[in-house]
Amino acid sequence: MGKAYDVMAATCPSRTVLHRIGARWTVFVVTALADGPMRFTELKARIEGITPKVLTETLRALETDGLVHRAALGGSPPRVEYSLTPLGRSLWVPLQAVRDWAETHVPEILDAQARSEAAVGG
């Protein structure tokens, strides 16, 4: 059985999907929400350096793709809770592996960068 979708094909929709996954802040939001539902301000605090605008954009995009659920709970002050959908939770698995890899191999990459900078004549 061949696969229905192939990332190597120029027009394959999986490329769009991959692009979304690779967006700067997607991995952070999914990682944060993997610990449980969270409110906007909580997310903003946890993901250091993210601006409210970008956080909103990222959440909307993930919501559109069915990865994140947004629950407005009314009341005052307003309460909005974001959570991963089952699809989002399934994405978390490979994303966590990537995150893990990144955190684990930082020293090797820093080393390689230093070495190639030295080779060029830094």
Add this chain to the structure above:
Amino acid sequence: MGKAYDVMAATCPSRTVLHRIGARWTVFVVTALADGPMRFTELKARIEGITPKVLTETLRALETDGLVHRAALGGSPPRVEYSLTPLGRSLWVPLQAVRDWAETHVPEILDAQARSEAAVGG
């Protein structure tokens, strides 16, 4: 034992690493090279839609980070072979998982997108 690096910290070098991994074409190049060493033109053919400029840039970046090895074999016509380093091969594991996820869940995401477009009033 706490982790040495945490992606959630604003200044953590793992963020740079993650950024590189998330670059538009990284996953394609690593995936292609996972099948074995390959020449420039071969890569260009296999990764549909990539331009020579972007391919060069991506390969150089991956080389700098120690993920790809470049071997110029002289002769004429010139022969240059690119291959994954052990570090690159270790990255392939999580990347393949992400690629797999993307290819597998295309229909669900397309569905979700269609539904939220309809909800807005398409």
Add this chain to the structure above:
DNA sequence: GATACCGGTTACTTCAACGAAACCGGGACC
């Protein structure tokens, strides 16, 4: 001597993503 192949490079342009900063309504608290 025209053509094609390899492995790129160069110059220019475009465009989406990202970021900074200010602001919004509505309530609650003081």
Add this chain to the structure above:
DNA sequence: GGTCCCGGTTTCGTTGAAGTAACCGGTATC
């Protein structure tokens, strides 16, 4: 009546990654 919090929105500016297209030297082929 001033201030704070929540969950954003709006405007504007910047940046850098990506795309387009043309070209390069060297060789070998016809």
